[in-house]
Amino acid sequence: MLAELKRLVDLQELDKIIRGVTQGLERLPEELRAENAALEGMQAEHGAQAEELENLQKQRLDTEKEVAEMEEGIKTSRQRLMEIKSNIEYKAMLKEIAFKEDQRDHKETRVLELLELIGAQKEAMAEQDQKLKEQSELVATRSKEVEVEVAKLQAELAGLEKQRKELRKGIPAALLKRYEFIRQRRNGTAISPVHEGVCFGCHMNILPQQFIDLQKGLEIIQCPHCQRILYWQAEEETLEEDLSRSAS
Ligand SMILES: [Zn+2]
Known part of the structure; x- marks a missing residue:
């Protein structure tokens, strides 16, 4: 075989190795960026969940306040009931009390629903917290690993480039x-x-x-x-x- 052809075969082999190393150098930070993006997504999700929890807590407090106010209204109506003399008025007041109690019951049911939703939301958040923690750890570990790998590949690449330069000198x-x-x-x-x-x-x-x-x-x-x-x-x-x- 022609000597220059032999060198060309060696050069191609070297170029393929260099390409592999270069691709590794491009891929590693890309991988890390993807893991970081996943972490940011989880943090955003966590923020949205916290906001939703706050919203549910506020609804719960508001509804409980409404129940207390209704309770107060019912109490007042019952007291007025004692003072009523007319039968028609008495019946009308009883009806009004029953209506108010019904409304209060609805609100109490809503409070229970909200408590359930709050419980579920807290559970979901705990799960998300765990995922977030795992992803944070993964990003931290991977960052260090990638740093070491990149430094290693860069050193390897420098050596390969030197070899390549030498090899090319012997080819027209x-x-x-x-x-x-x-x-x-x-x-x-x-x-x-x-x-x-x-x-x-x-x-x-x-x-x-x-x-x-x-x-x-x-x-x-x-x-x-x-x-x-x-x-x-x-x-x-x-x-x-x-x-x-x-x-x-
Ligand atoms: Zn061919």
Whole structure:
């Protein structure tokens, strides 16, 4: 194989590792942002729940006050009942008292309903508190982890970039340009092995004459279908190595 082709294979392997590290560096803060957004959502939900609880408590106090006032009204009516002499007036007053008692009963039922709602709301809030606490802890732990992971990846990336720079020095500029051009259009794979006349980049047959030329190893040959730069390795074990490499 041409020496520059061999370097190009190494460069592609290195570029793939660099891409993985770069993606990790982008993904980690993104993950953390998502966890933080979830936490903020939970805090907002908690705030809304607290507001609703306050609203229910206020309704309860207001309704209890109304019940007390009604109780007072009923008491007054009962006292007036004693002073009434006329039978018709007495009956009318009894009716009025019954009506007021009915209204009071409704309000008392409402108080019980509100107490139930308040209880349920407190339970929901306790559950939300627990979730909030867990998410807070997760964000705190993850923040520290991400910080460590990012620092590690950045150090790794610096080392890889240095290697890459060295490797590129041994490859002619025109070939590097061609490599970058194809790499951008072929999802990071610009150079591909050929086995039994088949390009492993696109799994199609290259031309027979190309295959003969490729085996001679004297010039740079590109796949007529996917334009990837081709190299030939006959041995089975190296092929397997290449396959696992292109799979990663
Ligand atoms: Zn191809």
